Amino acid sequence: MNEDPQPVAVWAALRARPLRFPLTGWVPRCWAHLLGGVLLGPPLLAVLAVLLVAGVGLSVVGIGLPLLLALALAGIPVATVQRWRLRLVEPVPVPDPHRRLPGAGRRARIRTRLRERATWRELAHAGLASTVLAAASLGCTALLLLSGAFLLSPLVVWALAPESVMLLPGHAVSGPAAALPFSAAGLAGLLLCAYAGALLTGVEVALARFLLGPREDDLGRQVLELTRSRARLADAFEAERRRIERDLHDGAQQQLVALSMTLGLAEYELRGRAAQTAEATSRADQATEPASPDDRAAELVARARGEARQALEQLRSLVRGIHPQVLTDHGLAAAVAEVALHHPIPVATDVELPERLPAPVETTAYFTVTEALTNAAKHSGATAITVHGRVVGGRLVVQVTDDGRGGADPAAGAGLAGLADRVALLRGRLMVTSPKGGPTTLRLEVPCSGS
Template identity: 75%
Template sequence: MGTGWEADGGAEAAGAAGAPPTSPTVAVRAALRARPLRFPFTRDALRCWAYLVGGAPLGLLVAVLLAVLAVLGLGLAVVGVGLPLLLALALSGLPVGALERRRLRLVEPLPVPDPHRPLPGAGRRARLRTRLRERATWRELAHTLLVGPPLTAAGFGLIALLVFSGALVVSPVVVWAMAPESVMLIPGHAVPGPLHALPATAVGLAGLFLGGYAAALLTTVHVRLARLLLGPREEGLGRQVLELTRSRARLVDAFEAERRRIERDLHDGAQQQLVALTMTLGLAAHELRGRAAAPGAGAGGGGGGGSGSGGPVPDAAGDPVLDLVDRARGEARQALEQLRGLVRGIHPQVLTDHGLAAAVTEVALRHPVPVEVDLDLPGRLPGPVESTAYFTVTEALTNAAKHSAATAVTVHGRVEGDRLVLQVTDDGRGGADPAAGAGLQGLADRVAILRGRLMVTSPIGGPTRLRLEVPCSG
């Protein structure tokens, strides 16, 4: 049993901000494909007829009202009275679009979302300005002015077909009721009896049968246009994803700047204070030793002259104060070494001064497991790329030393095309799990910022391979 893991930041970002997701299938079209011959006799066909028959007179009423608003608005615009009417015309798509989205629920179980952003607590003027600036407002107006009339006309045509076909279906009953007089079903052709009207019934049934398919076609067109013009557009979602990506990159830049500030403060502040403390403690220890030697020299010189220099010198090794000072000096030196290691871990100076190859080589020399470094780079890479690659290598080497019981590690890196390809391989026991807190998920998030790819292959028994691919553009 093995473990394989891949984090592809570039594919994720491109997929989110690039091609929009596939639009959902129209329910009526799906029902038509599932039961093509039985569709005119299903409830879906009845819903389509109800949707189109109800929308035709509603569309006619909306067309008349818009025509009145346009004529009065343009006619009265010269005196300033028509401007509110023209504004009402521009905003007429809002209520019509909201009503159409509600009517679509009759034939479409998947609702069309409202494309307008909510404005809780906003005043009338703020709402008006916001709605006029939104593209969704003008798409709804286009649906009302350009798409509504043709679909309304098609709806009336379907109503005429249904009425005519229904009349033909019941024509034998009409002829029987009016007997013995003949009935003129078709101009110039009188039907003397009910049996002679049966062909008209067959034609009417055929018309109703075809009307079911016509209703499905018109309803599908309605739903697709409503999703296109009355629903939220995918470009808005793409802009949001792009802005999220940019904000994440800005957060990383802010973190990098804060990291450098902390590094500078530690190097120039706390580290220098520890150095000064170590020197002060050294001077204090030297002064204590000098004072311990001074009484012996003075006692020997009390008889006169410098003959006292040959007298006994008291031993300062047993002085408890001096022991405490030496101990404090040793602890200060240890704290200084730890602080220097911490500063190097935040961002090594050799990486800034000499680049990725030198920094990785320095880490390999200090690593407890033998590390073979094979980095062939054409020159310096952008700072974010070098930093990401360096911390990827250090994380892999740390995991190899702590978790895999490896005896040898290989670091191989090349620039292939415009991408840095880096691979770290160890001969440990494998089984690396990103969910176990080994730092791999954090590396993947860091790589995703640069649209890179991080792949880990770690079968049980080893070896473990960590492969990094990141664009050199940074």
């Protein structure tokens, strides 16, 4: 982003404890980071220089164009390494600014990367990392090594005594005591390296965030397309749900009604024929004869009619479960109250909404509540459940709490996982808290805009 709200961690640590900073673990981490820059800089500079010179020199005959293309894309792998190096000194990782291209071919990937501004910023960072930053890191590292050598100079002189030791041009010392001033200078140099290393590391982190991280102008189009895709996905899901509901209502449900009526007519006809047969046999004094085939057929038809009626009731319940009519007609509060009324566990509902919410929001909240109530009835062993719903800060907040045994695992079943995906389409959140011994709380937060 253009403005990163996250502070640079090493600078924050330096401001928090400036006097004790040299004694913290940040100092060796900064030095290790700078040493990595020293080791990476010269080889990177050589590679970039070779690609540039060879590419420009051979471009007149055509074979230099692949080298220039490699130069343009060289910043991408280098940036990946740089972002990995920053983990040593920066707890907040720098995100990859490039679009993901699953399934794209090599040419499509190259064309896309060349159109992205992040590619060229990464190339610029590679140039800076191989020159300016590498030189600064080399200077700090050289000062660090020299300071360390001065700090240990009394030991060096003592190990080489009684011979004199040339610590600096024109400055020879012949005893450990004579090397103490150099040791003091080395200690001061180490303190200087601690603060200089922190400042230089912070500059590299800030520069990496600026050049290697995502920017608003890069993400604007991606975010817009993602928002449109999410809206299209939600609309397609709703359209498919309504199509299934319509097909079940107008197709299978009507066919079951017709089947039940046909079986009823068949049963009426068979029982009429059975009655005529019974009357005829009674006149012939044969009442002790076993039941006629018409009687048995009538019983089978009656049984089939009952099964068809049961299937019709189950189908109607399924249709109501796909999208209950009370939710369409009266809203979320009434739909939740109806579900609570027929739940095997006592459910206290407290859902107060200032107005009707968008249909995707109401539908998502309704099925979240029903899934939570179903799970509580099956697994929790609860004796009471509460459902609380309010609109807070432009977001619908629904909380379902039961007094069961707890220990629920949202990842154990596909129900809550599917609901979480559905909530994510609306830029919402679904959170489950279920410690051992209870209570279990499911909390839904979704923007009231429904998009």
